[in-house]
Amino acid sequence: MRLLSVNLGHARAAEYTDQPEGLTGIDKRPVDGPVQVAAPGPKNTAGSGLAGDSVCDLRHHGGDDQAVYAFAREDLDDWERELGRTLANGAFGENLTTEGLDVSGALIGERWRIGPALVLEVTCGRIPCRTFQAHLGERGWVKRFTQKGAPGAYLRVIEPGGIRAGDRVEIVHRPDHDVTVALQFRAETTRRELLPRVLAAGTALHPEALEEARKYVAKYPGKYGLRHEP
DSSP: OEEEEEEEEOOEEOTTOOSTTOEEOOOEEEOOSOEEEOOOOSTTTOOOSBTTOOOOOTTTSOSGGGSEEEEEHHHHHHHHHHHTSOOOTTTTSOSEEEESOOSTTSBTTOEEEETTTEEEEEEEEOOOOHHHHHHHTOTTHHHHHHHHTOOOEEEEEEEOEEEOTTOBEEEEEOOSSOOBHHHHHHHHHTOGGGHHHHGGGGGGSOHHHHHHHHHHHHHOTTTOOSTTOO
16 A cells, blocks of 8 residues: 555635635645645644645635545546546546545544555545535536445545655555444435434534534434443
């Protein structure tokens, strides 16, 4: 398992963003040399965890629990075949393009060591938006991406460090539950009846996703209980 590329985006003007400034940082490109990664700070006030990377929509992106976004090269290759077009590393707006790692099959709370020092923790899957759709230029992309169910993973920074393309990725912790990124994504999008299951991931889950699952369970007290929640 290794890091194929580290991808950074710079704020640029785009007609399809609904940001007041008309800027987006979704166009990520591979960079040379080491990139420092650290916890950026609370959501709505801080952006990316990668130095030099722009996050323009702080309402929905960035912050400690979405500090880094990873996507598997194998899934990009699958989309290349399906779409009939080339997709470079970073094409989905991911910071990290990996090889040999089942990113969407990772467990919530799973920890990865990348390079000599950086440790990241998986928090949730990526929910597609119209900016993503317009960036790719594919009609119906939000629905299509959602149906595929391989969203890639957001991660928080546990231990900061520098990384570069070619670094080894090592899974250093796997929690004792079965809540994968793919399952959490399906629960939040197409199969909400799965939301009670994601409670098993506990506080490793992105706080907003955890709160959504709790609210769903609370709506049906006779059907669900919180007995499985850590």
